[in-house]
Amino acid sequence: MAKNHCLAKSINEASWYQFRVWVKYFGKVFKRVTVAVNPQYTSQECSSCGEIVKKTLSTRTHACECGCVLDRDENAARIILSRGLGTVGHIGTSALDVGNACKDETSTLVGAN
Ligand SMILES: [Zn+2]
Numbered sequence: 604m605a606k607n608h609c610l611a612k613s614i615n616e617a618s619w620y621q622f623r624v625w626v627k628y629f630g631k632v633f634k635r636v637t638v639a640v641n642p643q644y645t646s647q648e649c650s651s652c653g654e655i656v657k658k659t660l661s662t663r664t665h666a667c668e669c670g671c672v673l674d675r676d677e678n679a680a681r682i683i684l685s686r687g688l689g690t691v692g693h694i695g696t697s698a699l700d701v702g703n704a705c706k707d708e709t710s711t712l713v714g715a716n
Pocket of ligand 1: 650667670671
């Protein structure tokens with residue numbers, strides 16, 4: 604059914620809906636706040652300056668002109684965290700406030716080159 608592109612979209616949307624229902628349920632069971640964030644550009648937006656840095660799926664390192672060099676997944680995680688905190692009303696939250704790894708000497712640069 605997933606090869607029929609008309610049905611595939613519905614199946615995909617139903618799957619994401621079911622996933623969100625489960626995450627919300629387990630958040631309630633384990634007394635944790637769950638927040639859905641817009642995933643658009645989370646892997647391309649720079650967590651240090653907010654610029655969009657285009658990269659292919661095979662590019663594993665985020666390297667921005669501002670000097671920020673991070674593993675692409677860590678960069679995306681910082682964007683997602685800042686969006687999530689912003690959603691629940693954490694005032695003044697931006698990717699810049701969520702521990703700027705590019706200026707934090709204790710951070711680990713995985714795969715940086
Ligand atoms: Zn940047």
